[in-house]
Amino acid sequence: MTNPIKSRLAKGGMIPAAWVELGYPDIAEILVRHGWPVLVVDGEHGRGDLEDWVAILRAAEHAGGEVILRLPDDSDTMIKRALDRGFRSFIVPMVNTPEQAARVASAFRYPSRGRRGYAAPIVRASDWGARPDYAREEAHEELCIMVQCEHVEAVENLDAIAAVEGIDMIFLGPNDLAASAGHLERMEHPEVQALLARIEETAARHGKPLATVRGAGRDWADLERLGYRIVVGINDVSLLIEGAGRARAELPDGTAPATVRRY
Template sequence: MKVAARDLVRNVVKEKLARDEVALSMTVRLVRTAEIVTIAKTAGFDTFYIDLEHSTLSFETASQICLTAMNAGIAPFVRLPNLAPDVIARILDGGALGVIAPHVESAEQAKQVVKAAKFPPLGERSHGGVLPHMGFRSFPAAEVGEAVNAATMVVIMIETKEALEAIDEIAAIDGVDLLFIGTNDLCASLGIGGQFEHQLVHDAYAKGIAACRKHGKHLGVGGLNAHPKLVAQFVEMGARYVSTGTDISFLVNGASTQAARMRDL
């Protein structure tokens, strides 16, 4: 039976968002082997993102983890170290199903990320031959482009006052799928560092959710894993992607809890 390219690549996060369900993510900054994929799946996460901005992980390591995740049915994303088009292309060609773009403060910057991440006609991504997303099978370029474009997510970080001011214009860009609020950095930019319950934070999420609804996009919550009540509030308002914490924090918290429990004996 002939296999179509679109039948080989799927993104469970896109599917959950289309059903208006919440997608849960963890962040990979420490673990350098594919075991992290099995841990994420066993724990019940829908996706993870490999943070190349705040870690020493390599492109090669990210690719190996992404390849394992695709085969496990978990959507692998990568947080970019910068917005260079060649970096975006290498990460996606290596097996990622989405890129998370930091330091975007304008619609024009968001448009450039889309151009680098999407094949024509939506973007300018170059076809580099067979892709791991297709199981390294050969298909016509147009078929590959359509299938991979449909599955690949472009996530734009909203982490500064300038990005927040331009959030409606950013959400309007064709090819942007999700706006992801980095609450820590946004608070710092707004002059309210660490004040997560400040009205300005609530207003930022309300503005982001309104922009996403207006343009048919989705909003993500980041940096609030220690504040579950706030996360619940923003999900109730309409956020549908939640970053829950890093592999480092999970390991430290679990180890600390167990050490304390044993000392109490």
């Protein structure tokens, strides 16, 4: 079995994706059925816990989609449990040093490639033991691991982070990056734009694919031109806010919808 996201990445081009923040399987299924087959479940800032996210994973896969899980942290326990429950594509937040990146990469893989704890015959990831070669041959091949570069410290260390074996992609977080540089909610500030360019140059030099969110003054076409391979562009909360605002504006009193800051 292969990871469809890795297969799509191998074919080239940009993969658009949608955030799932509210933590409901029905929302995930609706998004997949209406043109968003790649979803990013936001375990860092969104609603729910691991079992909520597994329900989303099941709904998305049933509808023909695929899920990337942004973990709430980089703990071995969280990584191990998410792997066992069947996730195979991940974003790990706030990875600032090569030592942290190496520890993260090791946590995702069974020995001798890493230190993932063993329970392969009894977990969802192996189809409850129906895949006898899961631990030895398949598990590490299915993984797509992205570490999030979202702090000025990570930019300083990105050469070494990008060289860590087992890290597949760099996920650029422009909002937190801007904040770490003293420019909270000002992603278009020249200093922030220079940091983004520096990340893009470093990743290209290492042949490391990039992912990010739409924003920072750059839209879909800009990001595709810059070589980003995964771009998360919409989220369920904003879609609900915008839809509610448009519907309210159609009423006779003409109340204007609220302005939505895109994530």
